[in-house]
Amino acid sequence: MSVHITSPAFKENAKKALADAPLQSALSKVGPGFIGRRTAAAGLLPEFDALRDSARDIKNHTLAHLDLYLERYETKVRAAGGHVHFAVDAAEARDIVTDICRRLGAKTVTKGKSMVSEEIGLNDHLAACGIEPVETDLGEYLIQIRGEAPSHIIAPAIHLNKDQVEADFRRVHAHLPPERNLSEPTALLAEARGELRQRFLQADVGITGANFLVAETGTSIIVTNEGNGDLTQTLPKAHIVLASLEKLVPTLEDVSQLLRVLARSATGQEMSVYTTFSTGPRRPEDVDGPGEYHVVILDNGRSGMLAGQLREMLRCIRCGACMNHCPVYHAVGGHAYGWVYPGPMGAVLTPSIIGIEKGANLPNASTFCGRCEEVCPVRIPLPKLMRHWREKEFERHLTPAPQRFGLGVWSFFARRGWLYRPATRLAMWGLSRLGWRAGRFSTLPLAGGWTRHRDFPAPEGDTFQAQWHARKAKRGQE
Amino acid sequence: MSSRDIVFASVRRALGVTGAEAPRRQEVDGRIAGHPRGVIPQRAQLPPAERLDLFKRMVLAAAGTLDHLQDAAVVPEAVAAYLRARNLPPALLRGADPRLADLPWHLQPTLDVWIGASDGRQLVGLSHAFAGIAESGTVVMLSGPDNPSTLNLLPDYHLVVVQAADVAGDYETVWDRVRAAYGPGEMPRTVNWITGPSRSADIEQTLLLGAHGPRSLHVLLVGEPG
Numbered sequence: 001m002s003v004h005i006t007s008p009a010f011k012e013n014a015k016k017a018l019a020d021a022p023l024q025s026a027l028s029k030v031g032p033g034f035i036g037r038r039t040a041a042a043g044l045l046p047e048f049d050a051l052r053d054s055a056r057d058i059k060n061h062t063l064a065h066l067d068l069y070l071e072r073y074e075t076k077v078r079a080a081g082g083h084v085h086f087a088v089d090a091a092e093a094r095d096i097v098t099d100i101c102r103r104l105g106a107k108t109v110t111k112g113k114s115m116v117s118e119e120i121g122l123n124d125h126l127a128a129c130g131i132e133p134v135e136t137d138l139g140e141y142l143i144q145i146r147g148e149a150p151s152h153i154i155a156p157a158i159h160l161n162k163d164q165v166e167a168d169f170r171r172v173h174a175h176l177p178p179e180r181n182l183s184e185p186t187a188l189l190a191e192a193r194g195e196l197r198q199r200f201l202q203a204d205v206g207i208t209g210a211n212f213l214v215a216e217t218g219t220s221i222i223v224t225n226e227g228n229g230d231l232t233q234t235l236p237k238a239h240i241v242l243a244s245l246e247k248l249v250p251t252l253e254d255v256s257q258l259l260r261v262l263a264r265s266a267t268g269q270e271m272s273v274y275t276t277f278s279t280g281p282r283r284p285e286d287v288d289g290p291g292e293y294h295v296v297i298l299d300n301g302r303s304g305m306l307a308g309q310l311r312e313m314l315r316c317i318r319c320g321a322c323m324n325h326c327p328v329y330h331a332v333g334g335h336a337y338g339w340v341y342p343g344p345m346g347a348v349l350t351p352s353i354i355g356i357e358k359g360a361n362l363p364n365a366s367t368f369c370g371r372c373e374e375v376c377p378v379r380i381p382l383p384k385l386m387r388h389w390r391e392k393e394f395e396r397h398l399t400p401a402p403q404r405f406g407l408g409v410w411s412f413f414a415r416r417g418w419l420y421r422p423a424t425r426l427a428m429w430g431l432s433r434l435g436w437r438a439g440r441f442s443t444l445p446l447a448g449g450w451t452r453h454r455d456f457p458a459p460e461g462d463t464f465q466a467q468w469h470a471r472k473a474k475r476g477q478e
Numbered sequence: 479m480s481s482r483d484i485v486f487a488s489v490r491r492a493l494g495v496t497g498a499e500a501p502r503r504q505e506v507d508g509r510i511a512g513h514p515r516g517v518i519p520q521r522a523q524l525p526p527a528e529r530l531d532l533f534k535r536m537v538l539a540a541a542g543t544l545d546h547l548q549d550a551a552v553v554p555e556a557v558a559a560y561l562r563a564r565n566l567p568p569a570l571l572r573g574a575d576p577r578l579a580d581l582p583w584h585l586q587p588t589l590d591v592w593i594g595a596s597d598g599r600q601l602v603g604l605s606h607a608f609a610g611i612a613e614s615g616t617v618v619m620l621s622g623p624d625n626p627s628t629l630n631l632l633p634d635y636h637l638v639v640v641q642a643a644d645v646a647g648d649y650e651t652v653w654d655r656v657r658a659a660y661g662p663g664e665m666p667r668t669v670n671w672i673t674g675p676s677r678s679a680d681i682e683q684t685l686l687l688g689a690h691g692p693r694s695l696h697v698l699l700v701g702e703p704g
Binding site: 026029030033034045046047050051054058061064065066067068069070071072076080085086087088092136137138139142155156157158160161162165185186188189190192193196197200201215216217218219225226227228230231234235245250251252253254256257259260267269270271272273274275276277278279280281282283285286287288289297299303304305306307 | 667
C-alpha cells in the first residue's frame with residue numbers, strides 16, 4: 001500500500017479536523033447541498049425505491065456468478081481487440097500500468113478520476129518512473145497541485161474553499177498574469193479548462209477508472225459531468241481502464257438500472273452529463289479514438305470478501321450518498337479516516353483492504369444512526385457490516401483495555417437479569433438523588449468524555465424496565 | 479500460476495464453486511442472451527407526442543437548448559442563425575454522416591463546413607445522434623467516421639441533430655436498436671450518452687457550466703415522431 005495510511009490515528013485526525021476552521025466552513029455545506037438534491041431527485045421518480053431493489057438484486061446475482069461473468073467479459077474485450085490484465089494486489093496493478101506506459105514511451109498521462117488509482121497509489125509510482133500524471137477532474141486537479149488525497153469519493157476537493165483554490169492557482173499557474181481576477185468560481189473554472197486543454201491534447205496515455213464493466217459486450221463505462229474522463233480516454237494513443245473486480249454487471253439493461261440510481265443518489269441529477277461506453281480500441285474505419293485499449297482488473301482483497309457477510313459491501317457503486325448523509329463525516333470530513341475511502345462505505349471497505357489492525361478505528365466512527373443504509377442505492381446494510389468489524393476487533397483483542405474491561409463488566413451483569421435489574425435500579429436511584437437539584441451533572445466519574453462537552457442529564461428515578469413492569473402491573477389491575 | 483489464475487481461484491474458493499457447474503453456466507448464458515429489462519419508469523413509457531414533449535423538457539432541464547424544426551432541410555439555416563445569434567464565426571466541423579452531408583448547405587454560402595475529427599481548434603461541432611432518450615433528455619452518439627467522438631467533447635459549442643422518430647422513451651429501447659444495428663453482444667467503439675453541457679461543482683459545490691467539454695449543447699430536433 002503506497003498511500004500513507006493514518007487510519008490508526010483517527011481520533012487525533014478527528015480532533016484536528018474539528019479545530020480546523022476553514023475545513024469546518026467547507027464541511028458545513030456538505031449536508032445541506034447533497035441531502036436536499038438527492039431527496040428532490042428521488043421524489044421526482046416514483047419508481048426510485050423499486051429501482052434500488054432492482055440494483056441490489058443485479059449486484060447480488062453478479063457477485064454470486066462473478067467468476068463466470070469475468071470470463072465472459074474477458075472474452076468479449078479480447079474479441080474487440082482490447083487487453084485484460086489481472087492484478088492480485090496494488091503493486092502488480094501499478095507495474096502493469098507502468099509497463100504499458102514505458103512500452104509506448106509515454107512522458108505524460110492524463111487521468112480521469114479513479115478511486116482505484118488512489119487505492120493503488122498510482123500517481124506517486126508513475127512520477128517515480130519518470131512519467132508525469134496529470135489529473136483532469138477539477139477536484140482531483142486541485143488536490144494534485146496541493147499534494148493531498150481526496151476527501152470524498154465523488155467530490156475529492158470538497159474540503160477546500162474558493163480562496164484556497166485561488167491561492168493554489170496563483171502559486172501553480174505562475175506563467176499567467178498576476179493581476180488577473182480570480183475572485184469568481186467561473187474564472188477559476190475557465191483557468192483550469194485553459195491549463196488542462198493542452199495537457200489533454202499532448203498526453204501519450206489516458207487512464208480512467210470504470211463505474212461499470214459489462215460482461216455481455218466487454219464494455220467499460222465511465223460517468224462524468226466535466227467530460228474530462230471522456231477526453232482522457234479518447235485523445236491519447238492508449239486508454240488504460242483501472243477497475244476492481246466487483247464493477248462487473250451482466251448486461252446493458254442491467255447497467256441502465258444502476259445508472260438510474262447512481263446520479264440521483266450521488267449529486268441528485270437525473271443523469272450525469274457524460275456516460276461513456278467504451279469497447280476496445282480504435283477500429284479500422286475510425287478517425288479518432290485510442291489505438292490501444294487495456295483493462296486492469298484489480299482484486300486487492302476483494303475476492304476474499306465474497307465468502308462472508310462482507311460480500312454485501314461489493315455491491316457498492318461509489319455514489320457517496322452514505323458519506324453525504326453521515327453526521328460523523330459532516331463533522332470531521334474525509335481526511336480524518338486516514339486512507340482512500342472515507343465515510344460509512346470506507347469504514348467497511350478500508351479494514352477489508354488494509355486490515356482490521358490498521359482500520360479498526362473506522363467502524364467505530366459511527367453513531368449507528370442508520371442514515372447511510374437508508375439512502376444506499378444498493379441497500380448495503382452498512383451499520384450491520386460496521387458491527388461485524390467491531391466484533392472482529394473485539395475477538396482479536398484489538399479493543400483498548402479499559403473498553404474491554406467496561407464491556408466485560410457490562411456483559412457480566414447483562415447476562416444475569418436477577419443481578420442486572422437491582423444493580424441498575426440502585427445506580428439510577430443513586431444518580432437521581434445526587435442530581436435532583438440541578439437535574440444534570442457537569443462532571444461524572446468514568447463519563448469525562450461526555451461531560452467535557454455537555455452536561456449529562458440526571459435520571460428521573462427508576463429504570464425503564466422497572467417503570468414498564470409497574471405499568472403492566474397497574475394495567476393488570478384495571 | 480498466473481495472476482489471472484490466482485484471482486479466479488480465489489473468487490471460486492470464496493463462492494464455494496468450481497466454475498464447471500452447469501446450472502450456474504445456464505443462468506449466466508440465459509441472462510446475457512435474454513438481457514431482461516428491469517424496472518422501467520412510467521415516464522419513459524409515454525405515447526409518442528407526450529414522449530417528445532418530455533424529451534424537450536428534459537433537454538432544457540439539463541441546461542441544453544433546443545430548436546424543433548419541421549424538416550431536416552432547414553437545419554443549415556437554423557445552424558447559421560444559431561451561430562449569428564451568438565456572434566460566432568460562420569464555421570463548423572462535422573463527420574461524414576450522409577444524413578448531414580445531404581443537407582442543403584449551399585443555401586448558406588457564408589457558412590464554412592469542414593469534415594473530420596476535431597483536434598481541439600474548432601469552436602463549433604455538428605453531429606447526428608443515433609437516438610434521443612426522453613426520460614432524461616439524453617442524446618445517444620455512436621463513434622465512427624460518420625460522427626467522430628471528438629466532436630462530442632472538444633468544441634465549445636456542440637450542435638446535435640436528433641430525428642424526432644429516433645427519440646425513445648427509455649435506455650433499453652435504444653440498446654435493442656444498437657443490437658439490431660451491430661449484432662447481439664456487439665457495440666460501436668464508443669457510445670456517448672450526453673445530457674446537457676459540461677459542468678463542474680468541484681469548487682464549493684457551486685454548479686458551473688463549461689468544465690472540459692462543450693460549454694453549450696444545442697439540440698436540433700427534426701420532424702415529428704413516426
